[in-house]
Amino acid sequence: MFRTHNCGELRLTDVGKEVSLSGWVQIGRDFGGLTFVDLRDRYGITQIVFDQDDHAELAERARKLGREWVIQVNGEVRERTNKNPNRATGDVEIVARELIILNRAKTPPFTIEDESDGGDDLRMQYRYLDLRRGPLQRNIIFRSQLALAVRAYLGGQNFVEVETPFLIKSTPEGARDFVVPSRLNEGQFYALPQSPQTFKQLLMVAGYDRYFQIVKCFRDEDLRADRQPEFTQIDCEMAFVTQDEILDTFEGLTRHVFQELKGIELGKFPRMLYDDAMRRYGSDKPDLRFGMELVELNDVAQQKGFKVFDDAELVVGIAVPGKADLTRKQIDKLTEWVKRPQIGAKGLVYVKCNPDGTFKSSVDKFFDQEALAAWAEKCGAQAGDLLLVISGEDEKSRKQLGNLRLHVAESFDMIPEGSFKPLWVVDFPLLEWDEESERFHAMHHPFTSPKREEVERMLTGDHETMKSLKADAYDLVINGAEIGGGSIRIYDRALQEKNFKLLGFTQEEAEEQFGFLMGAFEYGAPPHGGIAFGFDRLCAVMNGQSSIRDFIAFPKNNQGRDVMIDAPARVDEDQLEELNLKVTFEENQ
Known part of the structure; x- marks a missing residue:
């Protein structure tokens, strides 16, 4: 047995017990007769004492331990004379009887401390070492706890978790796709999904009236603190529901995770019209703190x-x-x-x-x-x-x-710390006109439904009418960050065809790219709608942080690179030839 307890577990009630601990050497301190070693694992730090008088050889070996060596220690728990009130195990220490070196370690390129001396680039290169630091471990553990809390809540609301494909078809709307060449289909490509949007709508047609998935999504776009090329969504869809029912359900989810993980009771979320948010705050994600x-x-x-x-x-x-x-x-x-x-x-x-x-x-x-x-x-x-x-x-x-x-x-430090101000922003415009391209773009996405009372205007109205159409679309905003967004969906083929036409699709283009979805609408599609939460961003906002990177175990840097494994990278020429890409690659050199 490598350990009977973890390094954050022992208390005064354990005094006198014979225990085994395993972990990494945080630091050693030599005081001649006594050598102290702080032993760390993800649960905490325990002080180990090697006594020269009792075990001279053991103490001599302990003096030679280096930072981040992996060791096992067997010994007796005793009460500390100089207690450390800042550590959960600060009332006790282990008097070592046996020391087993499980693995030696090179001196790390930066200190494995809460406040490290390593710069961002260096810590990204040695991410596996950075992940040993307390703040990152707490972030990654929080992420895990949040995922479990989300699943518990949605499972209790009769949601079914369904996995959707990662290899799908590229579409021109929205951000750029990551594309994947198909070896078996020469000259053709898959795309990695920017969201499971069409699949979750098809699940509603299929009768699974409450779907969710904690799912990886991909967008080939410029990066910043709250964006990564691959990110995670809490993706949800519901059938036979109104906008109010969706907002109530996911307001409940948000309140649940704040209560479970932070002990914070959030009251009823206010709702604000998009037009009022822009008028009063100049933003569709106003910070109400x-x-x-x-x-x-x-x-x-x-x-x-x-x-x-x-x-x-x-x-x-x-x-x-x-x-x-x-x-x-x-x-x-x-x-x-x-x-x-x-x-x-x-x-x-x-x-x-x-x-x-x-x-x-x-x-x-x-x-x-x-x-x-x-x-x-x-x-x-x-x-x-x-x-x-x-x-x-x-x-x-x-x-x-x-x-x-x-x-x-x-x-000027005018934002109160530890304050959370959620709200729903509702009734977004359905379309936005782009003067440069002289065409409409979907404010949310092409499958968003106009408000029920505006369907007839959408089907029969002129160009100026289209600019003023409102959608059953909504965003959840917390502290000025967009946490989630969604809408009631179009579920009628004629209305969906009209929306594609307004967005500049020819009938042939719409059929080629989304014919499968419009065809499904002809087989009894129910009224439906949904929402997607930015899971990484929710983690960051709940912890008062602006960057999502420290809540992702292995993120990319600001150039979209993984500097730890050096990706993206070139592939072997034989691979390119198999994928029918070799000629194209060489022509571009």
Whole structure:
């Protein structure tokens, strides 16, 4: 037996027991007569004592142990004289009677500590070592616990877990597919799924009225902190349900996992129309942990001789509480921030609401104290607050100020720690018009249904009508992060054909790519809808982190590479020849 207990298990009640522990050497400390070794496994750390007086040879061997050596220790549990209150096993130690070296280790390239001295690239290269560190182990264990809690809840709600294929057909909508050449079908390719969307709809046609899957998905897109080329979804679909029933079911799932894993009781989730979210926060995923709602100022700021405002479609501002004391240098940095290409604002106007009731602004030349007081009143600003104002096109200005709102809150620590503010954003537009390509794109995906009362308008309406169509589509947002999204689906062939036509598909293209789904609709498709949660993102948000990478055991870096195994990599020429790709590959050199 390698161990009778793990390294996080022993307590004062175990004093006097003979035990065996196995694990990795965290650190050793030599005090001459006594040598101490901290032994670590994923459960914790236990202090081992080697006494020179009792076992001289054993103590000598212990002094030679290196970091990350794998050892087994047999000995007796005793109470520590110098207890460690920061460690679960800090009241006890093991007096070693036997030491077995199971494996020696090279000195690791960085310290295996909670706070490591290794940079990101180095730790990614030695990911198997990085995964020994406490924070990552806690993240990966949390991920496992979350998956189990999800399965328990959905299983209790009569959901059936069904696996869907990974080798499917490529489709042009959405992000780029990863493609896989077929050896047996020369010149043809599979695609890795961006989601199991069509398969879960087919399961509804097949009569499995409650489906779920914790499933790997793939998108060949540019990466950032909350994106990976392969990621995991909690994918769900339900038949014979309304939008409200779906929201209630998955609000219940969210409350369940927060209660089970974090001990946090979430109340009823508010619901906000997409149009209201954009108007009030400049975002379809508003962060409700702090205020600073967007306020329209057209009626009090225009026609005062300031051409920048007078020519604008929208003048919009936020009141930043308690920040009238920002220096000009700090405000200039905010101005530079909104003028970056990523944000695209032309400038930023500020008004300081001074404690004495006066106002100081960057546009004093055009607006007197009375006018600035009207701005402050409209924004609900108090003495000591700071107004930040942007103008321009309506939609762009709202998004710019919405981004600034988040930046200000993060920069000045205005977001309360440990707070969770979920909400549903509902009634998204069905379609969005792209001026550059001069065509509609699906706001969610091509299978999203218009609201029931808008079906007739969709089937018979003109181009302008299509721009205003609303969908039975919804997103779950927590703390400004989109956790999940879904919709009621189209289940009628004629309506689905109409949607494909609006999205620029020819009848032949729609039939070639999705004929199987539309054909299934002709065999008694029930009303259905669903949702997919970003599983990796849910892990991160529940733990107050922004990056999903540390919740994935073996993630890719920002270039989509696995630097540990050096992938992607070239393949053998014989393999290329078997796949009928050799000529193409050589032509591209």
